[in-house]
Amino acid sequence: MRAKKRATHRDVAKLAGVSPAVVSYVINNGPRATSVEARRRVLEAIETLSYHPSASARNLRTQTTRTIGFIYYDYHPQSTFVSPYIAGVLTGLSSALQEVRHYMLPYSVGTGENLEGLNELLHSGRVDGVVLRLAQDPPITDEVLEMISSAGTPCVIIERPGATRFGLSAVTYDDEGAAFMATTYLIEQGHRRIAHIRGDPGQLSSWGRLAGYTRALLDAGLPFDESLVRGGTWLPSAGAEGMRHLLDLREPPTAVFAANDQLALGVIEVLRDRGRRIPHDVAVIGFDDIPLAQELLLPLTTVRIPFAELGRRAATLVLRAVQDDSSECITETVPLELIRRLTA
Amino acid sequence: MRAKKRATHRDVAKLAGVSPAVVSYVINNGPRATSVEARRRVLEAIETLSYHPSASARNLRTQTTRTIGFIYYDYHPQSTFVSPYIAGVLTGLSSALQEVRHYMLPYSVGTGENLEGLNELLHSGRVDGVVLRLAQDPPITDEVLEMISSAGTPCVIIERPGATRFGLSAVTYDDEGAAFMATTYLIEQGHRRIAHIRGDPGQLSSWGRLAGYTRALLDAGLPFDESLVRGGTWLPSAGAEGMRHLLDLREPPTAVFAANDQLALGVIEVLRDRGRRIPHDVAVIGFDDIPLAQELLLPLTTVRIPFAELGRRAATLVLRAVQDDSSECITETVPLELIRRLTA
DNA sequence: GTGAAAGCGCTAACAA
DNA sequence: TTGTTAGCGCTTTCAC
Numbered sequence: 001m002r003a004k005k006r007a008t009h010r011d012v013a014k015l016a017g018v019s020p021a022v023v024s025y026v027i028n029n030g031p032r033a034t035s036v037e038a039r040r041r042v043l044e045a046i047e048t049l050s051y052h053p054s055a056s057a058r059n060l061r062t063q064t065t066r067t068i069g070f071i072y073y074d075y076h077p078q079s080t081f082v083s084p085y086i087a088g089v090l091t092g093l094s095s096a097l098q099e100v101r102h103y104m105l106p107y108s109v110g111t112g113e114n115l116e117g118l119n120e121l122l123h124s125g126r127v128d129g130v131v132l133r134l135a136q137d138p139p140i141t142d143e144v145l146e147m148i149s150s151a152g153t154p155c156v157i158i159e160r161p162g163a164t165r166f167g168l169s170a171v172t173y174d175d176e177g178a179a180f181m182a183t184t185y186l187i188e189q190g191h192r193r194i195a196h197i198r199g200d201p202g203q204l205s206s207w208g209r210l211a212g213y214t215r216a217l218l219d220a221g222l223p224f225d226e227s228l229v230r231g232g233t234w235l236p237s238a239g240a241e242g243m244r245h246l247l248d249l250r251e252p253p254t255a256v257f258a259a260n261d262q263l264a265l266g267v268i269e270v271l272r273d274r275g276r277r278i279p280h281d282v283a284v285i286g287f288d289d290i291p292l293a294q295e296l297l298l299p300l301t302t303v304r305i306p307f308a309e310l311g312r313r314a315a316t317l318v319l320r321a322v323q324d325d326s327s328e329c330i331t332e333t334v335p336l337e338l339i340r341r342l343t344a
Numbered sequence: 345m346r347a348k349k350r351a352t353h354r355d356v357a358k359l360a361g362v363s364p365a366v367v368s369y370v371i372n373n374g375p376r377a378t379s380v381e382a383r384r385r386v387l388e389a390i391e392t393l394s395y396h397p398s399a400s401a402r403n404l405r406t407q408t409t410r411t412i413g414f415i416y417y418d419y420h421p422q423s424t425f426v427s428p429y430i431a432g433v434l435t436g437l438s439s440a441l442q443e444v445r446h447y448m449l450p451y452s453v454g455t456g457e458n459l460e461g462l463n464e465l466l467h468s469g470r471v472d473g474v475v476l477r478l479a480q481d482p483p484i485t486d487e488v489l490e491m492i493s494s495a496g497t498p499c500v501i502i503e504r505p506g507a508t509r510f511g512l513s514a515v516t517y518d519d520e521g522a523a524f525m526a527t528t529y530l531i532e533q534g535h536r537r538i539a540h541i542r543g544d545p546g547q548l549s550s551w552g553r554l555a556g557y558t559r560a561l562l563d564a565g566l567p568f569d570e571s572l573v574r575g576g577t578w579l580p581s582a583g584a585e586g587m588r589h590l591l592d593l594r595e596p597p598t599a600v601f602a603a604n605d606q607l608a609l610g611v612i613e614v615l616r617d618r619g620r621r622i623p624h625d626v627a628v629i630g631f632d633d634i635p636l637a638q639e640l641l642l643p644l645t646t647v648r649i650p651f652a653e654l655g656r657r658a659a660t661l662v663l664r665a666v667q668d669d670s671s672e673c674i675t676e677t678v679p680l681e682l683i684r685r686l687t688a
Numbered sequence: 689g690t691g692a693a694a695g696c697g698c699t700a701a702c703a704a
Numbered sequence: 705t706t707g708t709t710a711g712c713g714c715t716t717t718c719a720c
Contacts (some may be wrong), residue, residue: 006467008697019707024699031700035705052467056409057697059400060712067449094450101461103470105411105447106438123350123396126571236639262639265481269641272616292636295580295606297613325355352713363691368715375716379689401713404696 007049011238016045026146027053059125065102068093068318069127069153071144073134084290087312088307089133089158091282096297096315097225109134111142118144122151129154129318131311132168135203142266154321156314162337168320169329175205178303179212179257180219182285185338186255187220192221195253197231197242209259209287228253231263239266247274254282261293261302262285268298268343283344299341308332351393351454360389371397403469411447412437412662413471413497415462415488416453417478428634433477433502433658440659453478453488462488466495473498473662475655476512476568479547498665500658513665513673515657519549522647522680523556523601524563526629529682530599531564535627538566539597541575541586541607552633553603572597575607583610591618598626599688605630605637612642613688627688643685653678 009027013020018038025032026042034042045051059065070093072086094104105127109118121127130153134141141160148155149166157170186194196213199206210229217224227249228244239258243266246252258264264286268278276282278298286293289304313332321327353371357364362382369376370386378386401557414437416430438448447473453462465471474497475505478485479594485504492499493510501514530538540557543550554573560567571593574586583602587610592597602608608630612622620626622642630637630646637644667673 006469009699010697020698021700021708022706025706028699033705038706050467050693052464054404054697055468055470056400056403057712058699060398060696060714061700063400063712065400090450094452098452098458098461103449103451105449106434107447108438108442114442117442120396121447123394124399125350126399149397167368236641240641265639266641273641295609297580297584297610297617353715354713364714365691365693365716369690372715377689382689398713401696402715404698404712405714454704461701610706 006054007051009051009053011049012042012045012051015049016041018042035273053221056196063125065103065126065128066101067105067127068097068322069121069130070094070104070106071130071132071134071148072106072108072146073140073317084288085305085307086133088305089311092308092311093131093315094311095308096312097319100319102319109140115140115147116142119147119151122148122153129156129322131156131158131314131318132160133158134160137158141167154318156318156321158310158314164299167329169317170331171310171317171334172331173305173334173336174241175208176212176215178287178338179259181212181336181338182303183213183216183257184220186257186283186285186344187216187222189255189283189344191253191255192222193225193228193251193253194255194257195228195230195242195246197239197256197258198229198260199231199234199263201232213257219299225256229261234260234262235264236266236269239263240270241266243267243270247271247276252282255284256282257287258286259287261288261290261300264302264343265292268296268300279342279344285338285344289339293339294341295311297344301341301344302339304337304339306334347652350398351395353397355393356386356389356395359393360385361575362386374379388619396563402431407469409447409470409472410445411449411471412441412659412666413449413465413474414450415474415476415478415492416450416452417484417488428632429649429651430477432649433655436652436655437475437659438655440656441663444663446663453484457492459487463491466492466497471497473666475500475502475658475662476504477502478504488517498662498669500662500665502654502658511673513661514675515654515661515678516675517649517654517678517680519552519554520559522631522682523553523603524560525680525682526631526647527557527601528564530601530627530629530688531560531566531598533627533673533688535571535597535599536566537572537595537597538571538601539574539586539590539600541583541600541602541611542573543575543578543603543607545576550603553672555599555619575603578604578606580610580613583607583608584614587611587614591615591620596626599623599628601629601631603631605632605634605644608644608646608687609636612640612644623686623688629682629688633683637683638685642687645685645688646683648681648683649680650678 008018009023013023025034026039098103145166156169157168197209231238256267264284286300286302289302293300293302353364357367369378370383382493406553441448489510499512501512542554575582608628630644633646633648
């Protein structure tokens with residue numbers, strides 16, 4: 001059954017009694033006009049033969065593939081896609097591409113041999129362009145950027161501004177501004193002692209969020225109290241430990257701004273164990289808006305990062321760059337939003 | 345810069361002073377042997393020209409693409425990849441493919457027009473085979489299966505046994521058996537009143553898990569008490585509501601087997617609010633082992649579904665089917681494991 | 689062990 | 705409006 005050979009455009013042409021060129025004109029609606037009659041016959045022949053153009057032949061002929069690579073850095077080879085961050089981007093990117101009949105080819109880098117594979121991917125013409133989502137720090141980053149830049153493949157970076165050195169477009173967001181917004185919101189609610197659980201100091205986001213928190217305090221004329229800043233990783237356990245320390249303070253905070261939702265989860269667990277009421281005794285704000293945040297018994301107030309939107313915008317930018325070689329490279333910053341739920 | 349044309353095998357041949365055929369022999373290590381000297385010169389020329397073979401040309405010539413499609417059903421277009429289920433499969437599948445230098449092309453179905461796109465994907469020769477991960481019930485399923493089957497593309501189904509009607513291989517797991525195992529474990533711990541929070545009755549898993557729970561009770565000579573079965577969706581809220589009812593019973597259960605981890609999360613929140621100690625007063629077991637399960641302050645005892653492993657096995661099967669057209673179709677069942685943590 | 693040449697299936701330039 | 709044909713870059717058969 002699979003032995004039966006697929007029909008080609010020649011078969012269609014023969015059956016329809018036209019030349020192969022006309023078949024192409026009909027399929028592609030151009031670049032030449034066709035008579036109504038010819039068109040009808042071709043369409044009919046296509047139908048009866050259940051003809052589908054060969055993607056490989058088209059790709060070769062047109063030197064284009066309708067495919068965009070999604071290059072991502074592999075933090076945890078065991079569970080890459082499980083991270084809501086990459087997953088969200090992937091969702092937006094793939095659906096945006098699918099809407100315009102393009103395909104997405106995910107490719108993970110992180111190990112040396114994958115890097116060689118990436119080079120091949122970039123140079124083999126398998127993709128028309130790429131979207132990049134790398135971690136913000138590891139040394140691999142520059143190597144990858146260098147590789148992509150020198151391959152000349154149109155590229156858009158997600159979540160990493162300032163790749164301007166390589167002349168690449170980017171879609172990013174403003175950690176500092178959002179942290180400022182979240183903290184200011186707490187202040188407006190009347191809080192005066194506001195703690196911050198920070199993330200991994202090895203990642204830029206962590207610093208941006210800390211900076212926004214600090215600026216909000218200073219702007220409001222509140223003192224910056226170092227003992228109110230805890231944490232140091234992105235995991236719930238750090239949130240829990242941080243909160244325990246904070247509660248043991250002589251003057252505990254009445255509100256906590258956690259650098260991400262996982263930390264906030266840990267914070268909340270401890271508050272519950274200690275019998276504190278949320279948000280009455282202690283208010284909590286997270287960051288990211290992971291899916292679980294709204295499914296909790298006590299839905300989490302948090303700053304939403306619209307990951308899917310990042311992916312969609314990246315799709316638009318990269319497609320534009322593919323189409324118009326001379327399009328200038330720009331950095332888009334998507335606005336972040338405070339999602340008010342029940343914890344603050 | 346991007347205007348500069350890429351080198352082709354002819355350029356390499358010319359520079360190395362050999363014929364194009366030899367370049368091919370060297371690149372592919374065959375099918376003909378080459379002299380050491382010729383090989384050296386070709387390799388050198390490749391290096392200096394930084395030549396990379398064109399994927400499109402190869403695909404056309406060899407009628408193969410080193411690409412496997414991953415077709416998935418789009419429950420939530422907004423957050424497809426966020427589901428740990430699809431995400432886990434994707435992780436295993438993509439890394440297994442990448443290891444053998446293949447590519448993965450995710451394609452979401454769920455809307456009518458995507459279905460037409462799927463047909464094109466299958467017939468255009470853009471992929472050598474596909475892996476399918478559909479929901480277990482929606483009507484779209486049969487249509488998709490029919491389409492794939494008639495396209496003759498090698499295909500492996502994930503998480504859905506009994507597609508034997510279409511003669512497709514499958515990788516699946518045993519819900520009933522695992523539920524039996526989990527419940528039996530609770531019985532062995534001395535529990536006599538064990539509740540079950542079930543999932544969405546529209547999905548097969550939900551029934552399998554209920555069946556395993558029931559069988560375990562009967563096997564142990566315990567009565568099946570209908571009032572101990574609650575739930576009806578997969579969401580934490582159903583777990584919470586179910587647990588509230590259970591606690592209000594005249595004789596509340598001492599253990600709960602939740603049909604998935606989200607439900608277990610809801611169960612646990614309620615137990616905490618009501619001041620019950622876990623697992624001392626009430627033991628809780630979940631199902632799935634979502635990433636969060638082990639990050640909780642009280643890590644969750646649960647049945648692990650090795651999603652990444654499902655993906656890896658599917659990769660193996662589909663690659664085999666692609667290579668060997670006549671390979672028979674088989675169903676692999678991956679074993680499920682009880683992960684003992686702190687809630688039971 | 690190597691070269692010449694055919695041809696994978698398509699698009700588009702050229703000619704009519 | 706249509707037919708003819710070259711050629712995208714590669715692999716592989718055939719001839720040497």
